[in-house]
Amino acid sequence: MNHQVDNSFWFNCWENNNLGFNQETPNSTLINFFSTFSIPAKSCVFVPLCGKSIDMIWLLNQGLEIVGLELSPLAIQAFFEENNLLYSKRALGPFTLWEAKDRPITILEGDIFLLELKYLDELKLLKKSPFHFIYDRASLIALPSKIRAKYYKLYKTLMQSKSKALLLTIEYSSDNFEGPPFSVPEDEIISSLESEFNIHLLGKEKVKTLSPRFLESGLKEITQKAYRIEKC
C-alpha cells in the first residue's frame, strides 16, 4: 500500500496540475448506461470525489440536480470557471458549500469522511436526503484499501430504498505498481456491499492504451469495470 496517499497527496495533484484522471469529454460508460437506470428528471445526483468532472455538466443537461463533493478548492473553482457558472460560497459544518447561481448544482468542499446526513439535510437541492442516484467514477480507485472500507460504509448511509448508483472502477494485478489509481477487486466490492445492496456488473473492458507510468512498472493489463448498485 502506498502510505503517501492522504489528503495532501490530492491537494498537491491539484496544485501541480497533475490531473491524468481528468477527462475532457463526458464519460462514455455514463452515456451508454445512464438511461438503463431510469432516473426521473429533477432527481438529485451525488457525485463523490468529483474533481472538476465534465460528467457533472452532462448529468445537469439530463435535467438532474447535482451535489458534488471534493477536497480541493482549486478543483471546484476550476469547475465553475471552466463551465462559466457563477457561484456563491458559504460554510456548512466542516465544509464550504459552492452553489451555482442559476443552475441546480452545489459542490461541497471538504473531506468526504466528514460527511453526515445532517449537513445534507440543509442543502436546498435535497428535499429529503439521501440521494436518488450516485455517479461514482474514479473515487474508490483514488483510495488505499484500508480507507476504502470506510468509503463503503458511506454508501449505506447515503443510499436508501430506490437509490441506485453507477460505480466505475479499474482492476489490475501487479506487485510493483503503487497506486493511485488503486486496483479495486470485484470481490471486495461484493463482500463490502452485498449485505444491503444488489450488485450487478454492467460491463468490463480492457484499457486500450496504458500510460508510460503503468508500462514502466511492468503492468500490462488494466480492466475497467462498471457496476449497477441498488439498495435491496
Ligand SMILES: C[S@@+](CC[C@H](N)C(=O)[O-])C[C@H]1O[C@@H](n2cnc3c(N)ncnc32)[C@H](O)[C@@H]1O
Ligand atoms: C481520481 S480523482 C477523480 C475525480 C473525478 N471523479 C473524475 O472522474 O474526474 C479523485 C478525486 O478525489 C478527490 N479526493 C481524494 N480524497 C478525497 C476525500 N477524502 N474527500 C473528498 N475528495 C477527495 C481528489 O482531490 C480528486 O479530485
